[in-house]
Amino acid sequence: MYPIYTFGTEEQKRKWLPLLAQGKAIGCFGLTEPDFGSDAGGIQTKAVKDGNRYILNGTKMWITNGSIADIAIVWAKLDGEIRAFIVEKGTKGFYATDIKRKMSLRASVTSELHFEDCAVPEENILPGAKGLKSALMCLNQARYSIAWGAIGSAVASYEAALQYARERIQFGKPIASFQLVQKKLVWMLTEITKAQLMMYHLARLKDEGRIKHTQISMAKMNNVSMALEIARVARDIHGANGITLDYPPIRHLLNMEAVNTYEGTYDIQTLIIGRDITGFQAFR
Ligand SMILES: Cc1cc2nc3c(=O)[nH]c(=O)nc-3n(C[C@H](O)[C@H](O)[C@H](O)COP(=O)(O)OP(=O)(O)OC[C@H]3O[C@@H](n4cnc5c(N)ncnc54)[C@H](O)[C@@H]3O)c2cc1C
Numbered sequence: 001m002y003p004i005y006t007f008g009t010e011e012q013k014r015k016w017l018p019l020l021a022q023g024k025a026i027g028c029f030g031l032t033e034p035d036f037g038s039d040a041g042g043i044q045t046k047a048v049k050d051g052n053r054y055i056l057n058g059t060k061m062w063i064t065n066g067s068i069a070d071i072a073i074v075w076a077k078l079d080g081e082i083r084a085f086i087v088e089k090g091t092k093g094f095y096a097t098d099i100k101r102k103m104s105l106r107a108s109v110t111s112e113l114h115f116e117d118c119a120v121p122e123e124n125i126l127p128g129a130k131g132l133k134s135a136l137m138c139l140n141q142a143r144y145s146i147a148w149g150a151i152g153s154a155v156a157s158y159e160a161a162l163q164y165a166r167e168r169i170q171f172g173k174p175i176a177s178f179q180l181v182q183k184k185l186v187w188m189l190t191e192i193t194k195a196q197l198m199m200y201h202l203a204r205l206k207d208e209g210r211i212k213h214t215q216i217s218m219a220k221m222n223n224v225s226m227a228l229e230i231a232r233v234a235r236d237i238h239g240a241n242g243i244t245l246d247y248p249p250i251r252h253l254l255n256m257e258a259v260n261t262y263e264g265t266y267d268i269q270t271l272i273i274g275r276d277i278t279g280f281q282a283f284r
Pocket residue numbers: 028029030031032036037038039061062063064065105110258261262263264265266267268271282283284
């Protein structure tokens with residue numbers, strides 16, 4: 001919704017935003033390509049103006065909801081500049097295939113999008129989306145919500161570990177009574193609390209319109225990494241039971257692996273912050 005809300009025409013907003021908000025239409029966001037992930041500025045998908053339409057050619061990879069979406073926001077280069085187009089499901093020359101055998105986020109569909117001389121009406125270009133900066137503005141919104149979501153994942157792992165530790169008896173006592181197990185639980189709660197406080201602060205800055213994209217990068221980087229590590233330690237507290245799907249931590253652990261990568265990897269967030277504090281960019 002954000003790309004249409006921010007970069008779309010009034011007509012595009014009227015047509016799509018109510019449907020998307022009510023869940024009556026599903027959208028997807030197509031930026032990543034097989035050969036351009038972190039280096040999104042290099043995307044190869046091309047748009048060429050042809051009368052009153054644009055012709056798209058290229059492939060998008062790892063697109064959440066790609067095959068079930070009613071519309072795709074597709075980022076492509078038009079005369080060398082990155083632009084965004086609304087491509088409706090069923091448009092001739094556009095089809096999606098699902099990526100199989102995932103071990104992470106298995107409840108969510110992830111697809112490849114193919115554009116072969118796909119003709120999109122000229123009114124489907126998002127007029128305000130110009131350059132990589134526009135795509136990055138969208139990622140920024142997603143990173144902010146991911147930073148919150150990771151806390152939910154961490155809390156679920158922590159609560160499962162706490163409950164299990166209280167109930168599991170070894171050496172005649174609940175394992176929660178052992179100092180080493182308590183240390184792990186206390187560390188988890190402390191990390192969760194720190195992440196919650198950071199997000200509370202960032203939410204206030206966001207409400208006031210003062211949030212910086214580097215602060216969002218820090219939150220995404222820290223909170224997902226924290227949730228990943230908490231899921232791993234929670235899995236450890238569950239012993240052998242922890243490797244089964246009967247308990248939540250292993251599922252959170254595997255899911256957080258994908259979250260650590262998408263919308264900009266841990267390392268890319270690090271480089272974004274590194275550039276901000278040193279003045280040197282270390283991407284290349
Ligand atoms: C489940 C899932 C859903 C996704 N959904 C979407 C979606 O809806 N829409 C979309 O457009 N994309 C989506 N993605 C793609 C995601 O955004 C990319 O996977 C991500 O940006 C990383 O790109 P890549 O996988 O090509 O990894 P690469 O860019 O190849 O990176 C591989 C490794 O190299 C490191 N690396 C890369 N460049 C540098 C550098 N300059 N310095 C140091 N290290 C570097 C990375 O940090 C990483 O560790 C999704 C991915 C997944 C897994």
